[in-house]
Amino acid sequence: MSTVFIQGVSRVFDSGRGQSTQALLPVDFEVRDNDFVTILGPSGCGKSTLLRIVAGLDKPSTGRVLVDGAPVTGPSAERGMVFQSYTLFPWLTVARNIAFGLRERGVPEAEQRERVAYFIDKVGLRGFEDHFPKQLSGGMQQRTAIARALVNDPKVLLLDEPFGALDNQTRVLMQELLLGIWESAQKTVLFVTHDIDEAIFMASRVAVFSARPGRIKSDIAVDLPHPRHYTVKTSAAFMALKARLTEEIRAEAMAAAVH
Amino acid sequence: MRPLEPVGAQARWALGLAFFVLFVLAWSVATFGGFVSPTFLASPLTMLREGVALFTQFDFLKDIGMTVWRVVGGFVLAAVIAVPLGIAMGAYKPIEAFLEPFVSFCRYLPASAFIPLLILWAGIGELQKLLVIFIGSVFQIILMVAVTVGGARKDLVEAAYTLGADGRGVVRRVLIPGAAPQIAETLRLVLGWAWTFIIVAELIGSSSGIGHMIVDSQALLNTGQIIFGIITIGLIGLASDFAFKALNRRLFVWSNL
Secondary structure: OOOEEEEEEEEEEEOOOOOEEEEEEEEEEEEOOOOEEEEEOOOOOOHHHHHHHHHOOOOOOEEEEEEOOEEOOOOOOOEEEEOOOOOOOOOOOHHHHHOHHHHHOOOOHHHHHHHHHHHHHHOOOOOOOOOOHHHOOHHHHHHHHHHHHHOOOOOEEEEEOOOOOOOHHHHHHHHHHHHHHHHHHOOEEEEEEOOHHHHHHHOOEEEEEOOOOEOEEEEEEOOOOOOOOHHHHHOHHHHHHHHHHHHHHHHHHHHHHHO | OOOOOOOOHHHHHHHHHHHHHHHHHHHHHHHHOOOOOOOOOOOHHHHHHHHHHHHHHOOHHHHHHHHHHHHHHHHHHHHHHHHHHHHHHHHOHHHHHHHHHHHHHHHOOOHHHHHHHHHHHHOOOHHHHHHHHHHHHHHHHHHHHHHHHHOOOHHHHHHHHHOOOOHHHHHHHHHHHHHHHHHHHHHHHHHHHHHHHHHHHHHOOOOOOHHHHHHHHHHOOOHHHHHHHHHHHHHHHHHHHHHHHHHHHHHOHHHHO
């Protein structure tokens, strides 16, 4: 049972010389238990800022974030995060990268090995345990990063455009992989993206962000059945959602372009 | 030749060696051809003959041993103090703000200028030699390590936090391992500089070491011995550099992938 309450969270950046930039207007949002929410918006709309505030990596200018009723005061392993940039520790092998959080908590060696092996299987990296990050493709690095966050059994999994740097084919495979993990493991997930197909395919709900200063302009339920197969992307229901979201995003992208 | 076009391994060796050959050739022409008086510049052959004499008659191995021990001793002493301090400065900004201005100032104090003062304080014994190396190395290492550690990738630090690391965990498991290859590289560089300080220290007030031998030879106008001494220093420096490089490559396999 893990819910995220975002209450009146806004963010103003000090841009020097007494100037300030409003990145995020006050946002109220609730992520229910086991919800897979995608946050969709044009680049620079403040969606990543919101995610960083939920992670505890950034402080809100107003408002607060509650996870299971407890306010977020800083980053912690209960809110695992996968970044867009490749953030594996280059001096650790795949297995040791995944075990990072477990070691930090002093989990016994035998249990570490067992849990790491379980997640290496889940993300399909058997045989690559002793490889260094530089020896892996981008997709494999992000799979390792997902396993590294999940092995801590976080209450909430946060993903900031995790597949943004991958080629299209790899990205589609990664979407299916992550969705498969979510369908079997059930987690509360917040996933930031600017890709409309990705936002619909992954989500049980899509929160559409406005152009900067960001706010949530609509909250759309995605009632496509699970387990989802990639063929769902050509279904009529998917197309209808895509048409609607395309209109919403287009208006925001145009607003952003004018600024 | 085209800009940035790589050169083959064999050609690289041949070209590198060719310059040494040219150098010795020019030296031979100048000396054997009688263009330079033997009083001021010994010929390559005289140099070699004097070198053999140094080992057989003047116990040059002991001088080399003394010099190596002083360099290594002073350098290790400096590294043991400077590396942890540099890490602390790089990781914690208040410590950096506290120490950085002073250390930056000290870095520009030439180690050799301290020699007269150090002789007053520590005499002309081993302690004085070690202190020259120490002063010459310690501030450089502190600053370079601090910059390396402070330049850690912010995204890796943030990732560590979201994986449950606290501040100490970040220093121990992200900042230090991430900076380690560059710190080792810094130590290699500074060890090279330490060799230049020690010779200066041995030129003044010393009764052993390669530098002392060079001063003695100057009094006797024995340019062969002087040149042999200089070349010895160069060879030892080169060997230690290669050894350091090889060690770094073995220790930090990941950074050379």
